[in-house]
Amino acid sequence: MDQPVSTLASSPTELDRPVAATDRPRFAHPGIAFGCDYNPEQWDPSVWREDVALMREVGVDLVAINVFGWSSLQAPDGAFDFSALDEVVELLHGAGIRVNLGTATASPPPWLTARHPEILPVMADGTTRYPGGRQAWCPSSPVFRQHALALVEAVAARYADHPAVALWHVSNELGCHNAQCHCDESTRAFRRWLRERHGTIDELNRAWGTSFWSQRYTDWDEILTPRLTISTRNPGQVLDFHRFSSDELLGYYRAEAEVIRRHSAAPITTNFMVTAHIRDLDYWTWAPDVDVVANDHYLDHRLGEPRTELAFAADLTRGLAGGEPWLLMEHSTGAVNWQPVNLAKEPGQLLRNSLAHVARGADGVCFFQWRASLQGSEKFHSALIPHAGTDSALWREVAELGRVVGVLGEVAGTRVRADVALLFSWESWWAADGENRPTHEIAYLDQVHALYGALHDLGATVDVVRPGADLSGYRLVVVPGLHLVRDAEAAALDAAAASGTHVLVTFSSGIVDEHDRVRPGGYPGAWRDLLGIRVEEFAPVLAGTGLALESGAAAAVWAERLEATDADVLDRFADGPAAGMPAVTRRTGTDGAGDAWYLATLLERDDLRDLVGRVLTGAGAASEPGASADVEITRRAGSDGRRYRFVVNHGSADVDVDARGTELVTGIAVDGALAVPAGTVRVIREEGAA
Template sequence: MTTTPVSALIDPQHPRFTYGADYNPEQWGPEVWREDVRLMREAGVNLVAINIFGWAQLEPLPGQYDFSRLDAVLELLHENGISVNLGTGTASPPPWLAAEHPETLPVMVDGTVRYPGGRQAFCPSSPVFRERSLALVERVAERYGSHPAVKLWHVSNEIGCHNALCYCDVSAAAFRRWLEARHGTLDALNAAWGTAFWSQHYASWEHIQTPRLTVSTGNPGQAVDFSRFSSDELLGQYRAEAEVIRRHSSIPVTTNFMVAAHIRNQDYWQWAGDMDLIANDHYLDHRLADPLTELAFAADTTRGLAGGAPWLLMEQATSAVNWQPHNIAKEPGQLLRDTMMHVARGADGVSFFQWRASVQGSERFHSAMLPHAGTESKLWRESVELGATLDRLQPVAGSRVVASVALVFGWEPWWITDLDSHPSTEVRYLEQVHRAYAALRSHGVTVDIVRPGADLSAYALVVVPALHSVADAVADGFARYTAAGGHLVVTFFSGITDGDDRVRTGGYPGALRDVLGISTEEFFPLHAGESVDLDDGSSATIWTELLHPRGAEVLASYLDGPLPGVAAVTRHRHGDGTAWYLATNLDASSLARHLGRALGEAGVERPLPDAHPDLEVIERRGETGRFLFVFNTGGASLTLDLTGRDLVAGTADTTHLIAPGGVAVLQLRPELADSAPSTSHDPSTSHERRVAL
């Protein structure tokens, strides 16, 4: 787990927020470098990431290295007091690698090859890529391992963003080795994959291939194992580079995760323990109906990966990106608000892609701290203002977010739930997770994101959305948590299969029948666009099921649809706790209403219960005090009556006027602050303590 405080990266004696960007001096000449450094100082930049895509500059031909320009840039940054997050340069191979070793190129699920010209054009299992990339890392780490400017090592970049799944023959051989290590014997593999179906029994390891496109639906066990393997292969590349670095340097090592709605191929719960600190890249996704809620979810998930500790936002955009169908620019003030949403949820460092906007290449219309328009621009002024704001937020650095509600989420469940041949293609895992998260957020409560199997004892309420595959140990954890007095909410299509995605017989939801006090004999999915009404005023879509209470209280039943009179929402006492089951896809307001009832029975309140509902409040606590991040999510200015110092405005008062879309960060006066800071992820916290925010 993480060991390096983000706020101590630059100066361990004086914790502070890091602030900066990806810096790509290879795109410019030395005269621009000097101007860049002067402007970085003006903007308050104290950490830049360099050499992210430097391989072709450092090794233009095999074995021919040139570090002169990187040497000069590092010295210039150091002379001006700007620290460096140094990339290994392996994010994309140079053109000569594919020219000399075409077998390193990645192959897609349809068997076609992808070529150089973009980025990440390599097979993650390629021994040639591994050898050549590590040779570069060796030279870089040896040369800069103790350079005084370097404060963080950045392995590769957004590992697996484009090439996470490679289906080539090299990958197939690596997949077979991985399978043998995981399953041990062919008998165990055949049992895990259910190969008795459709004559798929394997009698030799050599017969197993990667799951390329088939003429029918494929084997789900093979598909899930291939996703596990692919995540592990990329993690293996990280580990190999980190091992080389650590031979030459004691500086912390990490890479930038991509906790976002469109990235699902890395199981970051498996990766987190290898990081010296957790870093994430996040960009507002305007393809989604609610980009800000997805931002909040991603930030809370990143904090979960950090075990509740502060983390680093390694990339975001000052304004528009370049890779969405409609690249929407940020409105005035939005840069500050979006950044504070990350900081409120635990980020102790903020960086952008990138420092100076490129004038060539595929990302030339991606926004930057220093845009094409130069310093006479909204983006530049807001970047400078943000640097000053983070400086005023210095007391917040190192504090932790307070939460008493957990939502269970995992990448492996995402892979499994979204496989084909399920009862309804409209049941999409991340959509269900986002819906549950949005409903909780609508009540103003802060949510920790935890992995399946996590210790839940610190939480007053735990929500489990669409957890289709549930291993025995995970199911036992839910039962123990509830029996000990916890409050559990489970939504439909959960608990259906075991850890090998094998259907549990005897009635759905399999592993969770006892704790929920129900049994379902058959699913009744709805047609696209079809809805049903419930007798409590709710409506629902996508899913119904023939459910029988087995001790559970019925809270709502269907009025129409295929199952009139059948229970749709139940509540069950299990030991000293309570478990709810939502057997259908409730409309958003009804989902929020039912989760609100569960929150109330669990004793969970907003951090400021009397505040206006349009004020979202998130609390961080630490040795330096108690801090409330207050966001105005409504359309009118609102006043908050609370004595404290607003670190954003730099003023102290008893009332605070917050504009629509605005944010205040209130440092409470000592007599209002709790002298015993409460942090999330603390299993020793008592039930009473975790309920009282």
């Protein structure tokens, strides 16, 4: 079957964008993209032809280049030398490989920081970070921006009309290391941002609650970035600094994109980092500015459930794309190099991880990087070609993945459909994990991952959406620990429930407004009426302290002194600081409204899954038969009637699924039970009734 063209584009939101959504270029690719970062400057030119031949051999058809090329392109006198990059572009183009062209601005060359040390970032403790790593630049520095945009101008002018350029790649992982800077230039930029946001110094004082601890400001020049203090810092100031820092880097992205657009009509993106260990950028505000949403994701083995976090990150990336297909710009063939213990992937895991992203909406599977580096900080980071070369088990897995991606080309352009939405907010992450909070034994992502994990284990397909989004069409909306919520965002959930959507809200939700100001009258202030409850006092417990519910369910970390004002009590605390008080409530919807559930503690995994299963059933939300913690089952469908079911078996036992159609990985026809061996993936083009 011919591979269809995948057309990817982020969908518009209410946020302003420099170019109208309908006018934005779209990234079109034949089938599912199979790609990588390529850093030819690390290799002798004699290797380049061999590399391109091997790329063709395994089916690589999209290559990111010039991501870290600044020091190779520009000399200290400002002169550019594009001869090597020209040769690489021509080699790739001659082999029919499309180029994702980087702007080379990710890290400045040593000559720039030596001549202009004022561009170096300053940390919260007032110390400067020096060259020798990457991203050694301040996002607010006009000097850095001047030099970087001159480089972008030269690159864009030279390659704008080259037929190999399918996509522009602005910088790289913006904000991975330098998201927050506290230098004098950043301080001035922060003050300008605050003026625009708050208007007057009196409004800022109200927003930050500066009457506390005698922090009232009388002039903008008195305001600093939230450097480290001898006590804890003003949480309103810290929250605004998070927002400012995200906006400042977004402004930098926009500046590069504006230069490119003067020369080229090709789509522009940058690689997001939707992952558990990066929290500094509010990608809900970034997504409208990219022509295709692209994400970098690496399994984080510091987490209890890294595989489930992969699924969550993929669903969140799809949410950022407005449900449209997206690109997995980077992931790894094996181990990374930046965790305390860098675990190699077991045989078959490369294919499973890659297709788990495709199952959740990715129309591209790309890697860092093509060849494993022999020197530098990432020399032990895995790559498509390992240090062992092509006579290796890993290379053979890469070849098999390339084959499978090729046969899955017909899936491109289809979308994932979900009955369940989960509300997620970077702002709430920043606020909930502040310095002074009820307990440090649980963080925002702990609740998010726990609730998502229960839905995942039950086989529910989940859209991760921003607060305030249109929730019509969902049978169930889950709200885990959404600490910060605006009035309009709270009203959106109320409206969804009134129209028949069921909701499940967990503790620490709806507590503060957008200024991190507590909503008075009892928790959860934003949703007391919706849930029919009132919490008088938080009652967290010490680490290692178990909590029991009257039903026999086990919990930990958190309890609340709660009364049900207009809700049924389904379970109570049997012990602990809230003994005898409600732990699980449900306000039954009337006149067509949906049920509103509240969970006042963190249940252990099995008990949480049982509760979420009850909520799913009550909402009439679909779950995939046969799905479990070890078996992911996800569907994609096209507007033309194409339907595909992905079965990713991470477990140690074979499973059977009922299917009719064609299994694409093996090419066999299926009419009844399909065996999915342990550790494998099967993708069924479904036929017959939906």
